[in-house]
Amino acid sequence: MLAALHLGPDEAYTVSIADVIEVRSGRRVRTANVHTTVQRLERKGLVSTRLGASRPERGGKPRRLVTVLPEGVEAVRVTTRAVRALADGLEDAIGGAV
Amino acid sequence: MTIPRWVAWLLRRVAIPGRAEDAIGDLNELHARRAGRYGRATASVVSVFSAMDMGVALLRQRMGTPRSAREEPYFSPHGGIGTRREDMGSVIEAWVRDLGQAARSLSRARGFAGVTVVTLALAIGANATIFSVVDAVLLQPLPFADADRLVVIGGTAPGTDLPDDLGVPDELFVEYAEVVPSFEDVALYNTGSSTSRAEGRTEQLFLTGATPSLFSTLGVQPVLGRLPTGEDDDRVTVLSHWLWQDWFGGDPEVVGRSYLFAGQQRTVIGVLPADFRFPDERTAFWIPLVIRPGEVTPGGFGSEMVARLTDDVDRDALETLMQPLAGQVQQRLGGPASYARIMEQYRPVITPLRDHMVGGVSTALWILLGAVAIIFLVACTNVANLFMVRAESHRRDMAVRRALGAGRAGLIRRQMSEALILAAAGGTFGALLAWFGVPLLIAAAPEGVSSGFGGAPVPGLATASLNGTALVFTAVVSVLAACAFGLLPALRFTGAGLLGGLREAGRGVVGRGALTRDLLVVVQTASAVVLLVGAALLARSFWELNSVDPGYDKEDIFTFQVAVRRDDLRERAALSQFQYEFMDRLAALPSVETVGFITTLPLDEGAGSTAVTSRQIEASGAEPPRVRNAGAGGAYFQAMGIDLLEGRFFDRVEEEQGIPNVIISESAARLLFAGESALDQEVRPSDNENSPWFTVVGVVEDVRIDDFRQDPQPMVYLPAVSGSPAYVLRTTRADQITSEVRALIQEVIPESPMYRIFTMKTLAANTMASLSFTMLMLGIAAVLATILGAVGLYGVLSYVVTQRSREIAVRMALGAQRAGLRRMFVLQGGRVAVLGVVAGVLVSLGVTRFLSTLLFGVETLDPLTFVAMAVVMVAVALLASYIPARRASAVDPMRSLRTE
Numbered sequence: 001m002l003a004a005l006h007l008g009p010d011e012a013y014t015v016s017i018a019d020v021i022e023v024r025s026g027r028r029v030r031t032a033n034v035h036t037t038v039q040r041l042e043r044k045g046l047v048s049t050r051l052g053a054s055r056p057e058r059g060g061k062p063r064r065l066v067t068v069l070p071e072g073v074e075a076v077r078v079t080t081r082a083v084r085a086l087a088d089g090l091e092d093a094i095g096g097a098v
Numbered sequence: 099m100t101i102p103r104w105v106a107w108l109l110r111r112v113a114i115p116g117r118a119e120d121a122i123g124d125l126n127e128l129h130a131r132r133a134g135r136y137g138r139a140t141a142s143v144v145s146v147f148s149a150m151d152m153g154v155a156l157l158r159q160r161m162g163t164p165r166s167a168r169e170e171p172y173f174s175p176h177g178g179i180g181t182r183r184e185d186m187g188s189v190i191e192a193w194v195r196d197l198g199q200a201a202r203s204l205s206r207a208r209g210f211a212g213v214t215v216v217t218l219a220l221a222i223g224a225n226a227t228i229f230s231v232v233d234a235v236l237l238q239p240l241p242f243a244d245a246d247r248l249v250v251i252g253g254t255a256p257g258t259d260l261p262d263d264l265g266v267p268d269e270l271f272v273e274y275a276e277v278v279p280s281f282e283d284v285a286l287y288n289t290g291s292s293t294s295r296a297e298g299r300t301e302q303l304f305l306t307g308a309t310p311s312l313f314s315t316l317g318v319q320p321v322l323g324r325l326p327t328g329e330d331d332d333r334v335t336v337l338s339h340w341l342w343q344d345w346f347g348g349d350p351e352v353v354g355r356s357y358l359f360a361g362q363q364r365t366v367i368g369v370l371p372a373d374f375r376f377p378d379e380r381t382a383f384w385i386p387l388v389i390r391p392g393e394v395t396p397g398g399f400g401s402e403m404v405a406r407l408t409d410d411v412d413r414d415a416l417e418t419l420m421q422p423l424a425g426q427v428q429q430r431l432g433g434p435a436s437y438a439r440i441m442e443q444y445r446p447v448i449t450p451l452r453d454h455m456v457g458g459v460s461t462a463l464w465i466l467l468g469a470v471a472i473i474f475l476v477a478c479t480n481v482a483n484l485f486m487v488r489a490e491s492h493r494r495d496m497a498v499r500r501a502l503g504a505g506r507a508g509l510i511r512r513q514m515s516e517a518l519i520l521a522a523a524g525g526t527f528g529a530l531l532a533w534f535g536v537p538l539l540i541a542a543a544p545e546g547v548s549s550g551f552g553g554a555p556v557p558g559l560a561t562a563s564l565n566g567t568a569l570v571f572t573a574v575v576s577v578l579a580a581c582a583f584g585l586l587p588a589l590r591f592t593g594a595g596l597l598g599g600l601r602e603a604g605r606g607v608v609g610r611g612a613l614t615r616d617l618l619v620v621v622q623t624a625s626a627v628v629l630l631v632g633a634a635l636l637a638r639s640f641w642e643l644n645s646v647d648p649g650y651d652k653e654d655i656f657t658f659q660v661a662v663r664r665d666d667l668r669e670r671a672a673l674s675q676f677q678y679e680f681m682d683r684l685a686a687l688p689s690v691e692t693v694g695f696i697t698t699l700p701l702d703e704g705a706g707s708t709a710v711t712s713r714q715i716e717a718s719g720a721e722p723p724r725v726r727n728a729g730a731g732g733a734y735f736q737a738m739g740i741d742l743l744e745g746r747f748f749d750r751v752e753e754e755q756g757i758p759n760v761i762i763s764e765s766a767a768r769l770l771f772a773g774e775s776a777l778d779q780e781v782r783p784s785d786n787e788n789s790p791w792f793t794v795v796g797v798v799e800d801v802r803i804d805d806f807r808q809d810p811q812p813m814v815y816l817p818a819v820s821g822s823p824a825y826v827l828r829t830t831r832a833d834q835i836t837s838e839v840r841a842l843i844q845e846v847i848p849e850s851p852m853y854r855i856f857t858m859k860t861l862a863a864n865t866m867a868s869l870s871f872t873m874l875m876l877g878i879a880a881v882l883a884t885i886l887g888a889v890g891l892y893g894v895l896s897y898v899v900t901q902r903s904r905e906i907a908v909r910m911a912l913g914a915q916r917a918g919l920r921r922m923f924v925l926q927g928g929r930v931a932v933l934g935v936v937a938g939v940l941v942s943l944g945v946t947r948f949l950s951t952l953l954f955g956v957e958t959l960d961p962l963t964f965v966a967m968a969v970v971m972v973a974v975a976l977l978a979s980y981i982p983a984r985r986a987s988a989v990d991p992m993r994s995l996r997t998e
Contacts, residue, residue: 014124031124031148032155039117039159051120057130059100061123 001076004047004066013052013063014038038066046072099130105149112190113156121152161191192511200515210488211520214481217886218524221477223531224470224879226564226572230536231543232463234562240452241373243317244406247282248451249413251403253424255443263447264440266403268394273427274403276391278420280411285312286387288401289377293661293851296357297345302661302853303382305360310386315406316376323353323368326386334386335364339372341382360385361663377402378455379560396431404451413448420446436709436785459543459559461951462872468948469632469879472625474575476883479618480890481520486615487897489513521577529572533564543871615894616930619887623934623971624941626887629880630967631942635949635956636873638963642955643866649801649810650700651739655858656832657699660843660850661822674731674754674819680846681732681825687838689831694734695823700803701861702824702854710814711784712770713791722784723769726803726811729818730761735798737828738858745777745796752817759817761796766812781814792816805865807954824854832857869952884971887934888978895927895982906986907994916987923986927979928972935968935975 003020004012014034021029041047048069051062068076087094100106101122109125110118125148132141204211239245251274253264266274271286287308294303310326319325322342326334337352346352356365364385375381387401407416428441453460489496496509540559667673681693698705705726715722731753735742743764752759760781767776780791800810829835836855843852863870899906906919946958956963 014120015127030151031128032151035121035124035152036155036159055123057127058123059126061119061126063123064120 001041001047001068001072004068005073005076009065009067012066012068015063017066038064041072045069046075099133100126101129101145101149105146109149109153109156112153112160114160117159118156121156125149125152157191157194161194192508193515196508196512196515197519200512200519204516204519207488210484211523213889214484214520215523215527217477217480217889218521219527219531220882221470221474222525222528222572222575223535224528224882225474225575226528226532226568227535227539228463228466228470229571230532230564230568231539231559231562232467233567235456235463235559236452236460237567240455241375242451245451247407247409248316249405249407250449250451250454251405252447252449253444254447255440256445257443264444265400266446267396268389268398268401269396269427269431270424270444271401271403272389272391272394273423274405274420277423278416280408280416280419281405282408283311283315283406284403285309285315285405286389286401286403287312287377288387289381290360291853292360293663294357294359294382295849296359299345300849300851302659302851303341303359304380306377306381306384307360307387308384309389312376312384312404315404316374317406318370318374320368321371322350323366325368326384330367330386332386332388333362333364334367335359335383336368336370337366337383338370338381339374340379342369359383396428396433397437417446417448434785459868461948462543462868462875465632465872465948465952466875466879468945469629469876472629473879473883473886476622476625476886476890479621480886480893483615483618483890483893485517487893518577525572525575529564532568532572536562536564542874612898615897619891619894619930620934620937622883622887622890623931623975624938626880626883627935627938627967627971628942628945629876629883630971631939631964632946632949633873633876633880634963634967635946635953635958635960636869636876638956638960639952639954640866640869640873643806643869646802646806648700648806648862649740649799650858651828652858652862654828654830654832655738656827656829656835656839657702657824657854657856657858657861658836658839658852659822659824659854660847660852662847662850663821664847664849667821670756670819671754673821674750677731677819677823678750683842683846684825684827684839687827687829687835687842689835690827690829692733692737692828693825694730694732694737695818695820695825696731696734697729697818697820697823699824699826699854699861700801701805701858701865702856704804705813709784710770710781712779712781714771723812725762725766725769725814727814727816729820729823730815731818731820731823734826735761737826738801739828740801741799743797743799744775745794747796748815748817753819756819757817758790758792759795760792761798761815762794763798763800763810763813765800765810766814767794767797769812806862832859869954872949872952884974887971888974891927891931891975892978892981895923895979896985898926899923899982899986902986903989903994906989907991910989910991911995920980920983920987923983924976924979927983928976931972931975931979935971938971939964939968 003017003024006012006020006024007016014031017038018029018031018034021027021034038047038049042049046069048067049064050067052065054060054062105125106118106122109122113121125145128148129141129145132144135141136144240248242248251266253266253270254262255264265288266286268286271284275281275284285308287306289304289306291302291304294301294305310328310330313325320336321339323336325336337346342348342352352366353368354365356363358364360383370384424441424444424446428438500506500509540562543559662673662676667676677695681695684690684693705728707724707726709722709724711722730748733747734740735747744767745761748759748761751757762770762776762781770776770781771779776794776797779794781794782789782791798815801813802808802810803813827835827839840852843850909919910916942964943959950958
């Protein structure tokens with residue numbers, strides 16, 4: 001969801017999300033996993049998806065564009081806040097600010 | 099740049115309708131990106147994997163979504179809107195679900211699953227192993243163009259006591275080539291071995307001499323240089339691919355150079371392709387066999403002919419057409435009376451090239467294929483039985499499901515799922531077994547009986563491996579197995595009568611399956627009996643053949659050949675002098691007792707054949723008999739353990755000077771001098787009137803010359819010296835002495851390679867190889883089948899005992915004796931087994947004749963073997979019944995009745 005927020009509703013789709021995760025976290029993720037995760041988030045009502053226009057570089061197939069819903073944004077806020085709160089005061093132990 | 103269409107098609111089938119398109123788009127985009135980065139080929143491979151990954155993810159998404167939530171409107175191509183009821187994805191989903199369930203339920207029934215998988219793995223493994231070899235040897239096309247039109251033509255002269263395969267004499271080859279219209283191309287060839295020297299190596303190599311037409315007949319082109327033509331004389335050679343690689347490191351410059359091949363300097367003119375092996379893979383090089391139609395000397399037998407037939411030739415008609423030609427040729431050319439007699443009786447023999455190359459091993463392979471097919475049958479019936487028992491124990495469960503509305507197809511699918519999983523596991527382990535089994539089988543397989551060189555390797559055998567065909571075969575067999583044993587119970591318990599089954603379920607009644615189960619046991623027992631009888635017949639033959647006294651010893655004899663070609667040894671006396679010095683050196687080696695030599699060794703090169711006459715026969719005008727002959731020297735008879743019956747052995751002077759004395763065998767003495775002592779009588783070859791008379795100085799024991807199956811033939815030994823004899827050493831270290839002998843040769847005659855190195859024991863084993871190999875394999879199959887049969891019987895009876903425990907309890911409560919109960923169950927098992935044994939014996943009566951070519955000293959319908967094996971099988975069956983019977987009699991009536 002963080003990656004989707006970075007990209008914005010017109011550019012977030014499976015492949016670009018995977019790219020952002022790789023660039024920002026250095027961790028490679030499989031496209032199939034992103035696809036499954038998006039579907040799960042959608043079912044939980046945290047994101048919505050719509051099909052974009054057909055694109056020649058994709059063999060005439062559309063992208064499934066991901067929009068983070070307000071519920072999703074809220075979930076991200078809660079989670080990051082929790083992580084920050086838990087990590088607070090551990091700067092020496094884990095190195096650098098969180 | 100997109101992923102393949104079929105991949106997209108598959109993804110659409112597994113995804114929730116409408117959810118596949120964007121995923122396919124993602125894959126396309128990534129594929130294009132990868133292609134730009136790593137190249138097309140790599141991208142394709144990686145993309146297939148990521149498509150599989152995506153497919154799994156899509157299927158998971160689908161299975162994690164309730165059906166109601168995923169039914170999106172479906173726009174039918176024919177117009178109209180509806181929802182898709184059973185698309186392929188939901189079928190796959192159902193299968194995946196059932197397979198998962200089946201795997202879980204199997205993991206709870208480990209005993210059942212284990213026995214099934216092991217049984218199937220053994221059967222499928224055996225099948226795949228044998229099939230791999232059969233495929234390589236018998237089914238793969240020979241590496242020649244239109245190989246099915248190639249035949250080998252030999253000849254035989256029945257009634258002339260000549261060897262069975264005479265070959266084609268040069269003059270008849272010329273006649274055939276001119277006269278017979280059905281030959282598109284013909285060639286004459288013969289084989290031998292000779293010392294060759296090149297690039298600092300000296301070895302005895304196998305060679306083939308052939309008319310230049312050999313290569314056009316077989317349809318081969320050289321990879322380097324050219325092929326011989328009619329203009330080439332006998333001073334050129336073409337190399338085999340392996341010799342070119344081994345000796346010359348694949349150097350293309352070799353063409354045009356000259357080396358010592360087959361006794362003279364020859365110019366290499368070409369190299370043949372790697373897969374060209376003719377007449378077999380040992381041929382190192384080919385030299386031209388020059389035949390000029392006008393200048394042929396008649397009577398040169400021993401070559402063989404290979405011909406390419408025109409389309410649609412009837413082989414019998416061809417033989418009839420060729421038959422009179424031999425007589426016509428003889429009348430035109432004349433020649434001595436013995437030649438006329440042979441040509442009068444001469445019959446052409448036409449054999450398809452493959453049969454000629456594969457020889458006797460094909461019988462063994464087909465028998466093996468039959469045996470493993472039987473094993474497979476036993477394994478399948480066994481597994482079917484196990485499955486039926488399992489299905490019956492699930493009967494109530496299934497009836498309930500059905501009653502609650504489960505579809506019939508669904509129930510069958512559940513049953514099939516278990517069968518498929520087990521068959522897949524069995525197939526996988528079976529393929530693994532075959533992977534290891536094929537090399538073992540190749541190592542154990544006998545050498546074939548091809549022409550010329552004696553035991554030639556079976557073509558294709560060495561290169562046999564667990565190939566694609568065999569794997570497909572294994573896979574098909576596994577699926578067939580799954581169907582065979584999965585569907586039978588599934589169909590029986592999902593039919594209309596199932597609901598009736600609900601009523602009786604759980605009451606401990608032995609169901610209607612009893613007849614089917616007994617039938618399966620009968621099939622198993624019968625199959626095991628067939629294999630037991632076959633294996634026992636072969637074992638008896640082996641024992642009989644092994645206890646034949648060949649006239650010479652098999653133990654403690656080492657033999658080898660060495661060819662001495664030195665200018666200072668041209669004279670007979672000098673060569674004899676050298677041989678004796680050489681034999682003295684050999685005799686001085688540790689543990690060597692005696693040393694002798696012979697021109698042609700029994701069981702290896704056999705012996706020559708010639709018609710001989712005595713003064714008595716000549717006077718009576720009778721037909722001179724044909725005997726085998728060879729030249730002996732040194733202490734040959736003592737080293738071989740051939741006993742002297744009368745007279746004396748040769749002495750050194752006789753050999754040195756070639757004094758016309760002979761030693762003859764017992765049967766030759768009887769044949770030539772019936773009723774008289776043979777000593778001091780005289781013999782000579784009948785077809786040479788200028789030959790001196792030879793005086794008989796000794797009579798020795800008869801020996802078996804070509805193999806142990808043949809009765810000893812009359813034999814005449816001449817005192818000999820020879821440039822390339824087989825030396826025979828009697829030593830207790832026959833297995834280990836090779837390196838010492840080699841070192842000695844290196845010291846005395848370094849220019850001569852040592853070859854045809856054997857012990858008499860290996861030669862004896864080789865002559866029986868085809869039999870011992872088949873016996874071993876059939877023996878293993880028979881033991882396997884018997885064990886499987888016993889397990890099957892045991893399983894069925896155990897099940898019956900469990901099902902009838904209440905009945906047993908009632909009987910015991912009413913006063914039945916334990917011994918009586920035991921007897922009842924043993925007899926029940928015994929009855930079924932006896933039926934199986936009877937059926938097995940009847941089938942065996944029909945099939946043992948396929949073994950007839952391998953048998954020795956025992957009839958195909960040997961009553962003793964049949965009875966003995968029937969008794970063995972019944973005994974095994976009774977034993978297998980006894981264990982469950984004992985359990986039945988150990989039932990505690992009170993406990994059993996209370997649990998009900």
